[in-house]
Amino acid sequence: MAAGSAIQIPSRLPLLLTHEGVLLPGSTMRTSVDSPRNMQLVRSRLLKGTSLRSTIIGVIPNTSDPTSDCDELPSLHRIGTAALAVQVVGSNWPKPHYTLLVTGLCRFQILQLLKEKPYPVAEVEQLDRLEQFTNQLKSEEELGELSEQFYKYAVQLVEMLDMSVPAVAKLRRLLDNLPREALPDILTSIIRTSNQEKLQILDAVRLEERFKMTIPLLVRQIEGLKLLQKTRKPKQDDDKRVVAIRPNRRINHIPSTTEDEEEEEDHDDVVMLEKKIRTSSMSEQALKVCLKEIKRLKKMPQSMPEYALTRNYLELMVELPWNKSTKDRLEIRAARILLDNDHYAMEKLKKRVLEYLAVRQLKNNLKGPILCFVGPPGVGKTSVGRSIAKTLGREFHRIALGGVCDQSDIRGHRRTYVGSMPGRIINGLKTVGVNNPVFLLDEVDKLGKSLQGDPAAALLEVLDPEQNHSFTDHYLNVAFDLSQVLFIATANTTATIPPALLDRMEIIQVPGYTQEEKIEIAHRHLIPKQLEQHGLTPQQIQIPQVTTLDIITRYTREAGVRSLDRKLGAICRAVAVKVAEGQHKETKPDRAEVGEGEDCKEHVTEDAKPESISDTADLALPPEMPILIDFHALKDILGPPMYEMEVSERLSQPGVAIGLAWTPLGGEIMFVEASRMDGEGQLTLTGQLGDVMKESAHLAISWLRSNAKRYQLTNASGSFDLLDNTDIHLHFPAGAVTKDGPSAGVTIVTCLASLFSGRLVCSDVAMTGEITLRGLVLPVGGIKDKVLAAHRAGLKRIIIPQRNEKDLEEIAVNVRQDLTFVMASCLDEVLNAAFDGGFAVKPRVERLNSKL
Numbered sequence: 001m002a003a004g005s006a007i008q009i010p011s012r013l014p015l016l017l018t019h020e021g022v023l024l025p026g027s028t029m030r031t032s033v034d035s036p037r038n039m040q041l042v043r044s045r046l047l048k049g050t051s052l053r054s055t056i057i058g059v060i061p062n063t064s065d066p067t068s069d070c071d072e073l074p075s076l077h078r079i080g081t082a083a084l085a086v087q088v089v090g091s092n093w094p095k096p097h098y099t100l101l102v103t104g105l106c107r108f109q110i111l112q113l114l115k116e117k118p119y120p121v122a123e124v125e126q127l128d129r130l131e132q133f134t135n136q137l138k139s140e141e142e143l144g145e146l147s148e149q150f151y152k153y154a155v156q157l158v159e160m161l162d163m164s165v166p167a168v169a170k171l172r173r174l175l176d177n178l179p180r181e182a183l184p185d186i187l188t189s190i191i192r193t194s195n196q197e198k199l200q201i202l203d204a205v206r207l208e209e210r211f212k213m214t215i216p217l218l219v220r221q222i223e224g225l226k227l228l229q230k231t232r233k234p235k236q237d238d239d240k241r242v243v244a245i246r247p248n249r250r251i252n253h254i255p256s257t258t259e260d261e262e263e264e265e266d267h268d269d270v271v272m273l274e275k276k277i278r279t280s281s282m283s284e285q286a287l288k289v290c291l292k293e294i295k296r297l298k299k300m301p302q303s304m305p306e307y308a309l310t311r312n313y314l315e316l317m318v319e320l321p322w323n324k325s326t327k328d329r330l331e332i333r334a335a336r337i338l339l340d341n342d343h344y345a346m347e348k349l350k351k352r353v354l355e356y357l358a359v360r361q362l363k364n365n366l367k368g369p370i371l372c373f374v375g376p377p378g379v380g381k382t383s384v385g386r387s388i389a390k391t392l393g394r395e396f397h398r399i400a401l402g403g404v405c406d407q408s409d410i411r412g413h414r415r416t417y418v419g420s421m422p423g424r425i426i427n428g429l430k431t432v433g434v435n436n437p438v439f440l441l442d443e444v445d446k447l448g449k450s451l452q453g454d455p456a457a458a459l460l461e462v463l464d465p466e467q468n469h470s471f472t473d474h475y476l477n478v479a480f481d482l483s484q485v486l487f488i489a490t491a492n493t494t495a496t497i498p499p500a501l502l503d504r505m506e507i508i509q510v511p512g513y514t515q516e517e518k519i520e521i522a523h524r525h526l527i528p529k530q531l532e533q534h535g536l537t538p539q540q541i542q543i544p545q546v547t548t549l550d551i552i553t554r555y556t557r558e559a560g561v562r563s564l565d566r567k568l569g570a571i572c573r574a575v576a577v578k579v580a581e582g583q584h585k586e587t588k589p590d591r592a593e594v595g596e597g598e599d600c601k602e603h604v605t606e607d608a609k610p611e612s613i614s615d616t617a618d619l620a621l622p623p624e625m626p627i628l629i630d631f632h633a634l635k636d637i638l639g640p641p642m643y644e645m646e647v648s649e650r651l652s653q654p655g656v657a658i659g660l661a662w663t664p665l666g667g668e669i670m671f672v673e674a675s676r677m678d679g680e681g682q683l684t685l686t687g688q689l690g691d692v693m694k695e696s697a698h699l700a701i702s703w704l705r706s707n708a709k710r711y712q713l714t715n716a717s718g719s720f721d722l723l724d725n726t727d728i729h730l731h732f733p734a735g736a737v738t739k740d741g742p743s744a745g746v747t748i749v750t751c752l753a754s755l756f757s758g759r760l761v762c763s764d765v766a767m768t769g770e771i772t773l774r775g776l777v778l779p780v781g782g783i784k785d786k787v788l789a790a791h792r793a794g795l796k797r798i799i800i801p802q803r804n805e806k807d808l809e810e811i812a813v814n815v816r817q818d819l820t821f822v823m824a825s826c827l828d829e830v831l832n833a834a835f836d837g838g839f840a841v842k843p844r845v846e847r848l849n850s851k852l
């Protein structure tokens with residue numbers, strides 16, 4: 001086997017050039033073959049050959065750059081190892097290649113290269129012969145000493161290893177049975193050495209030289225082992241179970257490679273990590289787990305994938321804020337001022353938040369409900385959450401839950417999975433670095449469900465004050481106390497929040513803003529913020545209130561202020577370009593940009609100084625700054641208005657009425673259109689309607705048919721049977737939005753009454769209310785949002801169910817002043833209010849005007 005005594009290698013050897021390490025006599029190596037040259041060798045020599053001699057090849061370490069493996073044969077290392085190809089395995093994935101198992105026989109040196117293609121073949125001379133060594137050994141006393149010394153170190157090293165590992169026991173036996181001369185090669189390939197070191201051993205043709213070079217390597221390993229055992233716990237029994245042996249560079253005579261350095265650093269890191277674990281303030285249970293893991297880590301070879309996993313886990317455990325918290329500084333008066341400064345309007349929300357904070361101040365460990373702000377997008381839910389954190393002096397972290405449909409997102413993956421990681425809660429804690437932050441669970445209504453479990457169920461444990469002191473993330477696998485975390489949730493609607501989750505939270509509705517509120521918000525908060533973000537000053541841009549109103553009414557239609565904010569951002573960007581251009585124009589300043597442009601003249605002055613706004617103002621021209629954004633400028637920057645007051649236009653025919661709808665994005669006005677045609681009394685409904693809405697339509701028709709005579713409603717042929725030879729088509733435009741709910745009942749009745757009577761519905765009336773078959777009007781929800789939507793759309797009169805009168809109190813006085821409310825308890829009243837001059841032939845009840 002090793003430096004074979006009886007082995008006589010052929011004098012001509014095919015050469016295998018390998019980048020994958022250095023093969024030494026007596027050792028075995030697995031090498032992958034994919035270069036064309038080596039593939040040829042395997043195919044035509046190893047796979048076709050039949051004799052034992054044909055399986056002997058010369059393995060030469062290829063010291064050239066592996067990436068430059070081109071057609072040219074690189075310069076060959078002169079000494080190689082003759083090897084027996086023990087096994088050849090071929091595969092096609094990811095590209096055709098063979099894996100060779102080769103056992104080193106003896107050294108050889110290349111005398112002459114005989115051919116290069118298709119694979120190199122060389123005339124060689126065998127270098128190692130056992131008989132020679134034996135003879136030498138007898139004659140040279142010194143070599144005998146060296147070999148004795150080497151043997152001693154080898155035995156010492158092997159005895160430091162764990163004999164219960166079969167490979168170690170076998171090595172111990174080999175030490176006694178193998179000829180001493182074979183040992184340097186074999187031990188060099190077993191102990192931890194770099195390729196560079198192995199190459200030096202390969203080149204050491206003289207046995208004496210080889211012994212001399214290997215002894216320091218052995219000593220280095222022994223020292224490394226001793227050091228390792230010292231750093232480990234003084235538990236005697238375990239100490240010997242060291243599999244990975246690390247080099248000690250102090251006695252390293254052969255230059256060490258960067259690989260070695262990295263390993264040493266890694267080792268230091270593990271020691272540091274252990275220190276950190278011991279000094280960290282983690283819970284007792286966590287400490288126990290971590291110490292167990294670090295014990296495992298030390299025994300693990302670094303190449304094992306689990307090494308990195310365990311290390312990441314331990315690093316996370318150390319980083320988590322087990323006992324670190326910020327000190328609450330809570331002063332209700334200051335909190336009120338801060339909330340007022342940051343947010344305009346939203347009085348109800350601010351009041352509730354202050355109550356919550358006040359109770360916290362009085363009772364420290366508040367196990368109160370979780371606050372959940374529900375309202376349309378852009379009404380400031382998130383930003384109030386941020387303000388709460390600011391008032392408390394706590395860290396703030398937002399966890400977006402929209403679209404999350406895997407419970408491991410909340411609770412982490414078990415560490416057995418590849419790519420496992422902690423859930424968002426634990427991740428958030430790691431990010432903020434304290435255990436009492438404010439966590440904003442954004443969009444809880446948009447949690448999904450999938451095969452991977454229900455994330456809402458995982459949230460239950462997080463949000464339950466009774467349970468969350470021992471929240472167990474699957475990744476951590478130990479409990480973490482979340483009771484100090486202040487959770488706030490936001491949602492657009494409560495309809496899609498799972499009931500169990502809803503039960504844990506206190507819902508605070510955040511309605512949309514009125515136009516006036518939006519103007520105030522824009523001028524107090526949004527515009528200053530945008531100016532700052534764009535590097536502009538009020539001296540450079542001026543946005544008057546009428547312009548803001550124009551943006552609100554003509555360019556946005558929303559309950560919140562997010563689009564408004566974006567539009568203001570667009571204006572600032574456009575102005576920033578002008579300002580920057582103005583600053584850089586050299587001799588030819590541009591035309592003054594005021595939008596209207598009528599009185600703008602061309603600058604002709606050649607000597608106008610650049611980079612100075614005030615200088616250009618000296619010219620007898622309209623001042624360049626501030627740039628005034630008026631409607632013309634608005635049109636230029638934002639394009640033509642997106643929303644016009646189209647209401648009156650659309651109500652120019654009979655059979656159209658305006659309803660009010662509630663959506664998670666706030667209130668909206670909704671047109672209902674009807675037409676009739678010859679047919680067989682069928683009703684067609686279009687516009688993405690739900691079942692409840694369809695029922696309302698049938699109810700409306702039934703009521704009108706039964707009251708046709710009273711109201712003198714006839715079909716096209718003059719019959720009171722409205723469906724006689726007539727088909728009706730009802731359409732609810734904006735077909736992409738699914739509409740459902742009973743509140744369109746009154747609108748459908750009004751629309752059909754208009755169709756069958758041929759009279760126009762007043763163009764400034766909007767209505768909402770559920771109907772019954774007997775013509776009563778029942779209350780509906782979302783009145784505030786609906787009224788605001790009608791106000792936004794410029795409508796003047798609003799018909800609402802009588803029993804919703806109390807909801808009007810929530811609406812701002814200025815909005816109420818702009819509108820007339822009609823409280824209707826039956827359909828007669830609705831129709832009377834919807835048509836100019838009333839509707840009933842014999843009106844029984846006069847229209848009711850709001851007392852507001």
Ligand code: ADP
Binds near residue numbers: 380490525562565
């Ligand atoms: P939401 O979370 O409700 O979707 P955000 O909190 O993200 O809305 O608010 C959008 C933007 O509008 C933020 O920049 C916020 O500062 C601003 N904003 C909303 N409401 C107000 C308000 N009442 N006062 C001042 N700024 C507001």
